[in-house]
Amino acid sequence: MASETMSLNVRIKLSAMMFFQFMLVAVFFVPLSAYLTNLKMTGTQMAWILSSMALGCIGSPLVGMIADRHFASQKVLAVLNLLTGVLLVGSGIVTSPAPVFIMLLLAMLCYMPTWGLTSAIAMSHSPSDKFPQIRVFGSIGWVAAGLFSLVAIKVFKVEVFDGTAIPMYCGAAVAVVGALNALILPHTPPPAKGQPASPIDALGLRSLSLMKDFKFSLLILGTLIATIPFAAYWSYCSAFLKDQGFKYLTVTMGWGQFVEMFFMLLVPVALKFMGLKWTMVAGLVAMLVRYLAFMLGVSYSIDALYFTGILVHGIIFGFFYVGGQIYIDRKAPKEMKAQAQGLIFLVSFGVGLLIGNFVNGALLEYGVAKGDPKNYHLMWTVSAIVTAVLVVLFALLFNDPVAARGGETLAVGETDAPAEDPAADEAKGDDGE
Secondary structure (H helix, E strand, O other): OOOOOOOHHHHHHHHHHHHHHHHHHHHHHOOHHHHHHHOOOOHHHHHHHHOHHHHHHHHHHHHHHHHHHOOOHHHHHHHHHHHHHHHHHHHHHOOOHHHHHHHHHHHHHHHOHHHHHHHHHHHHOOOHHHHHHHHHHHHHHHHHHHHHHHHHHHHOOOOOOOOOOHHHHHHHHHHHHHHHHHOOOOOOOOOOOOOOOOHHHHOOOHHHHHHHOHHHHHHHHHHHHHHHHHHHHHHHHHHHHHHOOOOOHHHHHHHHHHHHHHHHHHHHHHHHHHHHHHHHHHHHHHHHHHHHHHHHHHHHOOHHHHHHHHHOHHHHHHHHHHHHHHHHHHHOOHHHHHHHHHHHHHHHHHHHHHHHHHHHHHHHHHHHHOOOOOOHHHHHHHHHHHHHHHHHHHHHHOOOHHHHOOOOOOOOOOOOOOOOOHHHHHHHHHOOO
């Protein structure tokens, strides 16, 4: 079992991993809806293409199973990043709706599983409550992605970066660098290597056995529902800001990740003083603030409120989504951790984002049918209502002792899964890895 502390060398390598992994997607995905608008895509075509990320999460549990049982995680990460880079180049070359969708879908089937995989790698070499200190470099990478729009204008001698295919090529370059970096990461062997695999394992769905626990199920279902309004910001905000007259979309939205860097570092403090449950509730409250700000901003044409909605992104992502990852790490047995992390990403940025893209796209098209082609007010209002309901439900029902506990450190690989949990019972014979 790994030690409870990290060497400086390991910390640097894991931090670089997060930096490149999230810079990769931020470079091209943030301005994607604006690019699709410039290609004259319809609302339905945009919804499908923007959902390539969500559909890409389908592969997360399967990749988690591969890393849990067959190959070292860092090698799996290197291969996935390299494939992502090649496919992003193809995504930038084609311009018709169907080819763009196919290329981006293939790219995201390779890329999206890396979110759960990088989390599992980081938590394999550090205590879970120290994870935010490593994950914060993903936020730094996201912010740094905004600099591409400024540098690329000079390098490629173009007047506009956002809304073009150039971000695709920049993302491909970062993917190749991420693949090379993965080869120097700490060795992370498959913890369940040699164990027999059933069809459930082959699909990476063994972690579904954890759903027998009501509180675990509440976390999964709550995250699914929360990502539906989250998709309104994630997928449509660049198009929204473009319609409001903003020019540097990646830079503008990058302020959310800039503030996220600081809030990510506050997650361990919040865990210590508030416990995991109330830390996650605080993240949902911040999400509610976002949509109320956007709703009022549209109603009264107050640009400052848009920045309020952007700047609370760090609390939302750090406290709620990263908080959920920490809960998963505490709850899942060690030989199921990568699959469990893949499951939470499948549910949130897979199913939740997919549903959210089409629900929010339908709300926008409803505005068009009513003669208002920029009916964002309805989308932000519905998002605020859904989030308000989730705040109440989590505050009342999410009472797992694992979530109530603060930020004290467990040994790496130790689980809080109770002995009576079926998944934990199944794992008992394998702790000598």
